[in-house]
Amino acid sequence: MSEEKRPKDQLKAHIRAQNQTLILETSERVFARQGLAKTTTQMIADEAGLPKANVHYYYRSKKDLLEAVLERILRLWLDSVSEFDVEGGPKENLTRYISEKIDQSRANKNASKVFAMALMGEEHFVLDYLRNLFVTELEREKATIQVWVDKGLMAPVSTEHLFISLWAMTQTYADFDAQVKIILQKETLEDNDYDDAKQFITRMVLAGCGVVDDSL
Amino acid sequence: MSEEKRPKDQLKAHIRAQNQTLILETSERVFARQGLAKTTTQMIADEAGLPKANVHYYYRSKKDLLEAVLERILRLWLDSVSEFDVEGGPKENLTRYISEKIDQSRANKNASKVFAMALMGEEHFVLDYLRNLFVTELEREKATIQVWVDKGLMAPVSTEHLFISLWAMTQTYADFDAQVKIILQKETLEDNDYDDAKQFITRMVLAGCGVVDDSL
DNA sequence: GTCTATATGTGGATAGAC
């Protein structure tokens, strides 16, 4: 009997994984569009093409669902972040970092917005994440930057304020895209808009950090 | 009789103005703390020490109330913004602009957060404001910057992306203060933190815009 | 695992007495 049960369990597990992914992806979209509190489980269910009770079957409460969405976002982000490489030097690393951050917030605009909303709403889940993972990561970057400073490759700047500015500038194109569109007077942002942003931010950061930019 | 009525009307008008201010100030605080959708008129009433029906007497709907709050925020902001002064040159103007923006977002943290929430939620009221007032103001700054570029006082940069970055960097200390506190590892932000922010941002912007900063 | 029907709670808004 147990031999017969296994394929059934595999099927169930497959259905489960499939539905969970569907619900999480849909939720991220609806949360980003409607805001966290305005979003109802009914909206998510409708947009996912499922009955509401089904959503609650997989995620008991709306809070659980939001946290699952946030966890997924953070996990995917961690995977796509490339760390600073000391050997590469400040110019290459900062340029790459800015480019990757802009690309990422563009590719995952909804994820970025949900994260920003949760952060502004001071959701414990997000604050804990920042405290645990983020800060240790920042320590590493700080050490790397110190090496570059000691080598005379860049000016001694506050790593904390540098990263606060980097995140603010790169995230704003996703989180406040409505504002950006109005300022640029465009219906939708295109490749060249993001290229302009990258170029402007990179130029400012390199110059502000006293990095010799021989390409200018 | 009309002579006797006037003082009564004045009293009523006074009560009205006083209550409206109380409700608006309380709302701004609660909206900033709880988020726009999570905030209930009951919370606002409780915190203002009024019965809920009283709040609805002055502002028929929650939407009306939010818009009144936003309108008040924007009016106060407009008054405290000093325009670019062509004669002053880029260094003085950009330095002052950054300093004023940081001071303002610090002094009115709640207002700043409510505005950011409404912007991220793409509230029509805020988008319309940006389209009408903001964009014309940007045109003026753009013309000023062009003058400076022509005079060789700064490099030709994209005014749009410059302002997008300026707003992002200066607002982030108010809007995402929870994140900033974690990065700086402080319970509360103090004078020197804001001074560091001003210094870092100013340095970066001036260098990035190719403004000769003889003080460095 | 799926889904209908429903219990339970809460919020926005107002009627109507004072």
Add this chain to the structure above:
DNA sequence: GTCTATCCACATATAGAC
């Protein structure tokens, strides 16, 4: 202008049949 009591809509969450 103030405030109690209440209506109605809607959201979360679950029970229970399939």
